[in-house]
Amino acid sequence: MFKPLILYIGLRYTRAKRRTQxxxxxxxxxxxxxxxGVTALITVLSVMNGFEAELRERILGMTSHTTITGRYGQLDDWQSVAERVRGLPHVEGAAPFIQGQVMVNADRQVSGTLVQGILPDYEPKVSEVGDKMKFGRLEDLKSGEFNIILxxxxxxxxxxxxxxxVTVITPQVNSTPAGILPRLKRFTVVGVFQVGMYEYDRNMALIHLDDAGKLFRIEPAVSGLRLKLDDLFNAPLITQDIADVLGNDYRVSDWTKAHSNxxxxxxxEKRAMxxxxxxIVAVAAFNIVSTLVxxxxDKRGDIAILKTQGLTNLSVMGIFIVLGCVIGSVGTLIGTLGGIALxxxxxxxxxAIEKAFGVQFMAADVYYISEVPSKLIWGDVYWIAATAFFLSLLATLYPAWQASRINPAEVLRYE
Incomplete structure (x- = not known):
C-alpha cells in the first residue's frame, strides 16, 4: 500500500548531501x-505542423478543391455544368479555366511557364490569387486586350x-509559305502576384479566359471548371457525389489526388521525426536507471534498517518509484514549458538569429516557404508530456525492484 511515509522518504532522497554530490x-x-528532449520534440513538431498548415493554405489557395473536365481534356458546355453544380451541397463557387504550357520571352530572357486563362469576376470564388496581388488587379485582365499577370x-x-x-510562345504551330512557325502573341504586363510559394511565383502567369481561348485555339470550350468546397478535408466524398450527379461524360477529381503524395x-516525415x-527523450529517461542504481x-543501509522496522518490499519499490517520478516529472514540466514558449x-x-548571424535558413529559391512557421497543437503537447513521463516511470522499475530485493541481514552484518 502506498503510504505518505513512502512519499516523504522518496522526496527526501531527492535532496543531496555532501557525500552524494x-x-x-x-x-x-x-x-x-x-x-x-521534450523541448526539442514540441518545437520541431510545432514547426512541422506550421509548415504543413502553411503549405496546405498556399497550395489550396491557388489550386481548386475539385476540378471538372470533359472526357477529352476540355469542357464544351461549362456554363451549364456550372449551373448544375452550384446548387449542390458543399459547393461554394465555380470558375472556368484554360491552361497550357508556354514559353515567355522578354528581351533576352526566356522561361517556360504555365499560363492559366481565367475570368476575373469568377476567379475570387475559387482561389485567393486576387488577395495576393503585389501590383495591379485581376480586373485589369480584359477580354481582347491581351494583358497578362505574372x-x-x-x-x-x-x-x-x-x-x-512579353511574348508568349505556344506549342502549337502555324503553317506559312516560309514553313512551320511557332505561334506567338505579344502581351502587356498589367499585374504581379506573390503567393509566397516559389512553384507558383516562378512558374505561373494569368491571362483572360477569352484571350487564352484564342491563344490555344480551343474557344468557346475551356480546359475545365474549378470548384471551391466548404470542407476541403471531405473533398473526396463530396467529389464522388458530384461525379455521380454529372455522370460518366465528365471527369471529376479533387485536390487529394493531385497533391496526395x-x-x-x-x-x-512528421512521424519519423x-x-x-x-x-532522445528515451535516452534521457533511461539515465534515471543509472541514477537510481x-x-x-548508497542507501543500502537505510533500506535494510527500514525493512527491519517492517517496511515491505512493495513499499521500498514505492520509495524509488517516487524518486524516479520526481526526476521525470520535473524534467517533463521544464521541457514542456520550454517547448511551448519556444x-x-x-x-x-x-x-532574430538570421539577422544577428547574417544567415538564411530557408532560401526562397530552394524551399516552398522562406519563413519558419509554427503551429502549436495542444494534443501533441499532451502526448509528448505523457510519453516522457511514462518513459521516466518505466525507467524506475528495475532499480526499484533491485532495492526491494535487498536482504537486511547481509547488509547489516557489515555495518
Whole structure:
C-alpha cells in the first residue's frame, strides 16, 4: 500500500548531501536531458505542423478543391455544368479555366511557364490569387486586350514590370509559305502576384479566359471548371457525389489526388521525426536507471534498517518509484514549458538569429516557404508530456525492484 511515509522518504532522497554530490549531478543531467528532449520534440513538431498548415493554405489557395473536365481534356458546355453544380451541397463557387504550357520571352530572357486563362469576376470564388496581388488587379485582365499577370519571381527573372511587353510562345504551330512557325502573341504586363510559394511565383502567369481561348485555339470550350468546397478535408466524398450527379461524360477529381503524395510525405516525415526525437527523450529517461542504481547502492543501509522496522518490499519499490517520478516529472514540466514558449515564438526568434548571424535558413529559391512557421497543437503537447513521463516511470522499475530485493541481514552484518 502506498503510504505518505513512502512519499516523504522518496522526496527526501531527492535532496543531496555532501557525500552524494556526484549522484546529484547525474540526477541533474537526467532532468536536463528529459527537458531538452521534450523541448526539442514540441518545437520541431510545432514547426512541422506550421509548415504543413502553411503549405496546405498556399497550395489550396491557388489550386481548386475539385476540378471538372470533359472526357477529352476540355469542357464544351461549362456554363451549364456550372449551373448544375452550384446548387449542390458543399459547393461554394465555380470558375472556368484554360491552361497550357508556354514559353515567355522578354528581351533576352526566356522561361517556360504555365499560363492559366481565367475570368476575373469568377476567379475570387475559387482561389485567393486576387488577395495576393503585389501590383495591379485581376480586373485589369480584359477580354481582347491581351494583358497578362505574372508571378513575382517570374517577373523578376524576365526583368519586366507594369506596362512592359512579353511574348508568349505556344506549342502549337502555324503553317506559312516560309514553313512551320511557332505561334506567338505579344502581351502587356498589367499585374504581379506573390503567393509566397516559389512553384507558383516562378512558374505561373494569368491571362483572360477569352484571350487564352484564342491563344490555344480551343474557344468557346475551356480546359475545365474549378470548384471551391466548404470542407476541403471531405473533398473526396463530396467529389464522388458530384461525379455521380454529372455522370460518366465528365471527369471529376479533387485536390487529394493531385497533391496526395506531397502531403503523405509530410505526414511520414512528421512521424519519423517524432520517433527520432522521442529516442532522445528515451535516452534521457533511461539515465534515471543509472541514477537510481547509484542511489540504491548508497542507501543500502537505510533500506535494510527500514525493512527491519517492517517496511515491505512493495513499499521500498514505492520509495524509488517516487524518486524516479520526481526526476521525470520535473524534467517533463521544464521541457514542456520550454517547448511551448519556444514554439509560440519561433517566428520571432528565427528572424532574430538570421539577422544577428547574417544567415538564411530557408532560401526562397530552394524551399516552398522562406519563413519558419509554427503551429502549436495542444494534443501533441499532451502526448509528448505523457510519453516522457511514462518513459521516466518505466525507467524506475528495475532499480526499484533491485532495492526491494535487498536482504537486511547481509547488509547489516557489515555495518
Amino acid at each position: 556526484f549522484i546529484s549531478f547525474i540526477t541533474l543531467t537526467s532532468v536536463l536531458g528529459i527537458a531538452l 508571378g513575382a519571381e517570374l517577373a523578376s527573372y524576365l526583368g519586366v514590370f507594369m506596362g512592359d511587353k 506531397f502531403f503523405r510525405a509530410v505526414q511520414t 517524432f520517433i527520432i526525437l522521442l529516442l 547509484m542511489v540504491v547502492t 514554439a509560440l515564438n519561433v517566428e520571432t526568434i528565427v528572424p
